[in-house]
Amino acid sequence: MARSLLAGHRLQHELESAVDIVSRASRMAREIQKRYCDATQTVGDATTLAKADASPVTIADLAVQALILGELHMLFPEDRFVAEETSSSVQDERMEGAIRTWLTQYSTRGVDERVRDSIDLGSDAGGCRGRIWVLDPVDGTKGFLRNQQFCIALALLVDGLAELGVLGCPNLSAAQEAERIASGYTEGIEGEKCLTIVNGTDGCVFFAARGAGAYMQSLTDRREQALPQQIHVNANTDPSWAVMAESVESGHSSHSLTGKMIRILGIRQRLGVDSQCKYGLLSRGEACVFLRFPRPGYVENIWDHAAGTVVLTEAGGRVTDALGGELDFSHGRKLPNVRGIVATNGHMHPAVLAAVKHVLAEDVTSG
Ligand SMILES: Nc1ncnc2c1ncn2[C@@H]1O[C@H](COP(=O)(O)OS(=O)(=O)O)[C@@H](OP(=O)(O)O)[C@H]1O
Numbered sequence: 001m002a003r004s005l006l007a008g009h010r011l012q013h014e015l016e017s018a019v020d021i022v023s024r025a026s027r028m029a030r031e032i033q034k035r036y037c038d039a040t041q042t043v044g045d046a047t048t049l050a051k052a053d054a055s056p057v058t059i060a061d062l063a064v065q066a067l068i069l070g071e072l073h074m075l076f077p078e079d080r081f082v083a084e085e086t087s088s089s090v091q092d093e094r095m096e097g098a099i100r101t102w103l104t105q106y107s108t109r110g111v112d113e114r115v116r117d118s119i120d121l122g123s124d125a126g127g128c129r130g131r132i133w134v135l136d137p138v139d140g141t142k143g144f145l146r147n148q149q150f151c152i153a154l155a156l157l158v159d160g161l162a163e164l165g166v167l168g169c170p171n172l173s174a175a176q177e178a179e180r181i182a183s184g185y186t187e188g189i190e191g192e193k194c195l196t197i198v199n200g201t202d203g204c205v206f207f208a209a210r211g212a213g214a215y216m217q218s219l220t221d222r223r224e225q226a227l228p229q230q231i232h233v234n235a236n237t238d239p240s241w242a243v244m245a246e247s248v249e250s251g252h253s254s255h256s257l258t259g260k261m262i263r264i265l266g267i268r269q270r271l272g273v274d275s276q277c278k279y280g281l282l283s284r285g286e287a288c289v290f291l292r293f294p295r296p297g298y299v300e301n302i303w304d305h306a307a308g309t310v311v312l313t314e315a316g317g318r319v320t321d322a323l324g325g326e327l328d329f330s331h332g333r334k335l336p337n338v339r340g341i342v343a344t345n346g347h348m349h350p351a352v353l354a355a356v357k358h359v360l361a362e363d364v365t366s367g
């Protein structure tokens, strides 16, 4: 476990606890997904509703947030929390009861009866002082609803600096070279190979502490397979071999812009994966580049990148915005003044930034 790997690290207890809680939350979320979501994207009506911004939120988001924040609050009562969901999404007593039932099965520290209070622990404003846990309970909600990849992303900020990152990926096999299939996920394909990843049977959790490396372990119950292994980015700089990971949803990241960027670079394989699983794939060397270009005006949330940034950086990669600036998680719940996310194996970062700059300049001129 995280224990032996980080013996003596000043945040050893925090990381061990986070990996344990995220692993249980990942198993719970996968069970909820199996029960309610099928390949035809139909979802049991007790499980889904629309938030004010019309994005789908499910019982999984709320149960995961209640489980993780409730348990972390018991362990570290002085710490603060920034998390995506609020209890206003708990529709009624029936839904609250369903959440409590899931927590009873997956919590090992006893269930706080005040489910709504546990969820609302996540409403802190964030900032540059103190210890703040940052949680996206179900990152890639659309992937979750499509019965595909999603991720439970937890980071710890200390005085604004991202110190720990944990990514629970319930459908991403711990086996390297997870099976990939041709996919029609993207638009405007110009000769590139578009791939997606088949759900694994075991799932995995990535974790990292600043300065102590990045690790991955299977979510399987089989002890011998659940041992953590240190992971590293690949050292590739050859575009003909490189894989670029991106959002499945073109509404989240422009496939036409990323297509132009990889054409300049000569990259011919693009992999559509929902959520921060993409950071995990780069961290274990299965992709070289992750590009994300939301529509202009969209402001990123810190919970969509904090955990992934720690894991990838500790695996030897780099994460910046389109101008090459580091992501700064100390400004509150958002990442202001960030246009585009550029994550790479580090080796390809300068070339990728140059291609990004070129395409964005053309985009401004033409549009
Ligand atoms: N309109 C729009 N534009 C850009 N980004 C948006 C948009 N709407 C949502 N989101 C955020 O994208 C998160 C999911 O991202 P994806 O799984 O598609 O992957 S990616 O990060 O965009 O590559 C998603 O995370 P979850 O809401 O947790 O699923 C959102 O935080």
Ligand SMILES: [Mg+2]
Pocket: 136, 138, 139, 140, 303, 304
């Ligand atoms: Mg998210």
